[in-house]
Amino acid sequence: MNAPNKSGWKPEINAAADGMHDGPATATGNRALMLEEPLIFEIGHAETTGVDLPAIAEGSANRLGGMERTETFGLPGLSEPETIRHYTRLSRQNYAIDLGLFPLGSCTMKHNPRLNEKVARMPGFADVHPLQPASTVRGALEVINELAFWLLELTGMHGVAMSPKAGAHGELCGILCIRAALEARGDAREVILVPESAHGTNPATAAFAGYRVENIPANSDGRVDLEALKARLGPDVAAVMITNPNTCGLFEPDMKAISDAVHAAGGFVYCDGANFNAIVGKVRPGDLGVDAMHINLHKTFSTPHGGGGPGSGPVVLSEALSPYGPLPFTARTADGVVHLVEEENAAEFEHTRAFGRMTAFHGQMGMFTRALAYILSHGADGLKQVAEDAVLNANYILRSLDDLLEAPFGHSGPCMHEALFGDKGFGEGLSTLDLAKSLIDEGYHPMTMYFPLVVHGAMLIEPTETESKAGLDQFIAALRSVAERAKSGDESMKQAPYYAPRRRLDETQAARKPVLGWQGPGDT
Numbered sequence: 001m002n003a004p005n006k007s008g009w010k011p012e013i014n015a016a017a018d019g020m021h022d023g024p025a026t027a028t029g030n031r032a033l034m035l036e037e038p039l040i041f042e043i044g045h046a047e048t049t050g051v052d053l054p055a056i057a058e059g060s061a062n063r064l065g066g067m068e069r070t071e072t073f074g075l076p077g078l079s080e081p082e083t084i085r086h087y088t089r090l091s092r093q094n095y096a097i098d099l100g101l102f103p104l105g106s107c108t109m110k111h112n113p114r115l116n117e118k119v120a121r122m123p124g125f126a127d128v129h130p131l132q133p134a135s136t137v138r139g140a141l142e143v144i145n146e147l148a149f150w151l152l153e154l155t156g157m158h159g160v161a162m163s164p165k166a167g168a169h170g171e172l173c174g175i176l177c178i179r180a181a182l183e184a185r186g187d188a189r190e191v192i193l194v195p196e197s198a199h200g201t202n203p204a205t206a207a208f209a210g211y212r213v214e215n216i217p218a219n220s221d222g223r224v225d226l227e228a229l230k231a232r233l234g235p236d237v238a239a240v241m242i243t244n245p246n247t248c249g250l251f252e253p254d255m256k257a258i259s260d261a262v263h264a265a266g267g268f269v270y271c272d273g274a275n276f277n278a279i280v281g282k283v284r285p286g287d288l289g290v291d292a293m294h295i296n297l298h299k300t301f302s303t304p305h306g307g308g309g310p311g312s313g314p315v316v317l318s319e320a321l322s323p324y325g326p327l328p329f330t331a332r333t334a335d336g337v338v339h340l341v342e343e344e345n346a347a348e349f350e351h352t353r354a355f356g357r358m359t360a361f362h363g364q365m366g367m368f369t370r371a372l373a374y375i376l377s378h379g380a381d382g383l384k385q386v387a388e389d390a391v392l393n394a395n396y397i398l399r400s401l402d403d404l405l406e407a408p409f410g411h412s413g414p415c416m417h418e419a420l421f422g423d424k425g426f427g428e429g430l431s432t433l434d435l436a437k438s439l440i441d442e443g444y445h446p447m448t449m450y451f452p453l454v455v456h457g458a459m460l461i462e463p464t465e466t467e468s469k470a471g472l473d474q475f476i477a478a479l480r481s482v483a484e485r486a487k488s489g490d491e492s493m494k495q496a497p498y499y500a501p502r503r504r505l506d507e508t509q510a511a512r513k514p515v516l517g518w519q520g521p522g523d524t
Helices: 023-027 080-091 114-120 138-155 167-184 201-208 226-232 255-264 365-401 432-441 469-488 491-495 507-512
Strands: 159-161 191-195 212-216 237-243 268-272 292-294 315-317 329-332 338-341 419-421 459-461
Touching: 114 365, 138 159, 138 315, 138 329, 138 338, 138 365, 159 167, 167 201, 167 237, 167 268, 167 292, 167 315, 191 201, 191 226, 201 212, 201 237, 201 268, 212 226, 226 255, 237 255, 255 268, 365 419, 365 469, 432 459, 432 469, 432 491, 469 491
Parallel strands: 191 212, 191 237, 237 268, 268 292
Antiparallel strands: 159 315, 292 315, 329 338, 419 459
């Protein structure tokens, strides 16, 4: 079989294209040290056990207290080595940030320093339980309060809600604060404006909170059309939800003017902080007139998200919205001790008009400890460099590829955290999906595809600050290779990937008719 190379190639379509090789591997699907791994139910059987136990004498006493199992588990019986090997082999089929660059745009999939993991696994943090008496978790409350302080310092805001569990949860928290503030002044507004360049969760959150959503168009530079926004403002507009830097990877230079116009019309400004990684230590959203902004701790402050793992989305609030922040929150009282304030009548100096709770407990302790470790280990100068290096890396990718790939907003000046490309100029019948699948054969996870919607065949690439120039050069060479093939009309790209553990799947059917369970012979 032809090996991939950086100058373009046309693989032979043979048995290997289906994950099989000639010779001994044909029957197994194995590829050298990459073993074809069956389902765990296909390795073991429910009728067997992986350990040897002596038979229990009939009528013998036990200490189960009537808790004996009356039905089979239906789980396969495997030995310990079989179990370990199964999951280790599966893990080798994952793509991870520890293997290579993760170019997903608007996701900030960056290296997580192991120092942060060590701190998060310290017994006082890893073993803490939300139902413990507050007197036994003073250290954890100190961490939450310290992190809250630094989030306010970095954003220039007045108050913070630490309990939201993720970005979209934080968005809802901010909008509920806005609703509470409007209701407190007897102002029933029904509309939230969302620019085209905002994240997709923004209109979804506004609609979920009961508002009518209206779009604001982008100008030719990929930024908010300020005049169109001003023309739509009125007494029915509760807020504007804006992503800055936006989903096109661009900073909104008119942000202060946007905030001033919205405030003059009696509304509030919500900023999606998912892209805070590009401006942390450089720009304070509070100085731009923002009233509420969520911060994805799992993006900006170290922990790569994904895989269904826990996130955290604290929301920083302006002075106008701080009284309406949710319960619970931490506060240091006159005795010098940090307390967890959980009742409205105890909120004497913060969140005095709390709209309620976002969650039963305070937040995600593992994310808090990782984020604080990240902030303290970087310091003010290090956090500033995070933003500078992230922007530098994104612009290096943009200018290294804009001679080959369409860069629809390349004329708008430097990008921020991510570079955006389109599919203009691809050969007949070839699409962004074909390029992305071919990139897998070059050893890389694909970039974000078909988003934002304002660019046809969009490809959104975010290298983050943690990639070296050598690593970026290798990725750029791989992407140039597949881009050249796409522009030349290489038909073999329609069947890519050729070297992945599985060939191209029907992704539509996989999403609409997923097979989520195992059914063995005879199961119904």
